[in-house]
Amino acid sequence: MRAAALLLSILVAAPAAAAPFGLERAGWTLITASDDTWVFMRHHANGGGGLRQAWTAYDSEKPLERDGFAFRSVESLGEFDCRRGVSRVVDEIFHDQPGLKGKSWRSPKFQATPWAAPARESVGAVRMAFACKALSET
Secondary structure, eight states: OHHHHHHHHHHHHSOSSOOTTSTGGGTOEEEEEETTEEEEEEEEEEOGGGEEEEEEEEEEEEEEEETTEEEEEEEEEEEEETTTTEEEEEEEEEEEEGGGEEEEEOOTTOOOOOOBOOOTTSHHHHHHHHHHHHHHTO
16 A cells, blocks of 8 residues: 555656656656666566566656766566565666667676566666566556
8 A cells, every 4th residue: 555655656756757768658667767867667477476577768858877888768577576575677678779679789798687576666666566566457
């Protein structure tokens, strides 16, 4: 219940200009925005034992860099253990243009992150609330 309230409060506080890069038309849901970055999510797969997978898209208004690759957007596949309240990132794809467009790149150094609980009232907590709520209804 607390996670749903957090998600609702952040969605209400999110900027009114939804889908600045057209991701909503492609099936993404705007969940929050902060520090010049728009955060979207969409369902990927349900697993057994309370595991869920969802994609998160981060669209930055300014160029960023990872391992020498300049990017403006990234899609990140997360696994969410809704029963334990932990998540991890299992894949990342970087794009040199907003809206998950342009040249894409995966870091050859990427490794799945360890399972971790999100900090309260963080973007990670919003992602967990969205994934566990949205995916339990699909």
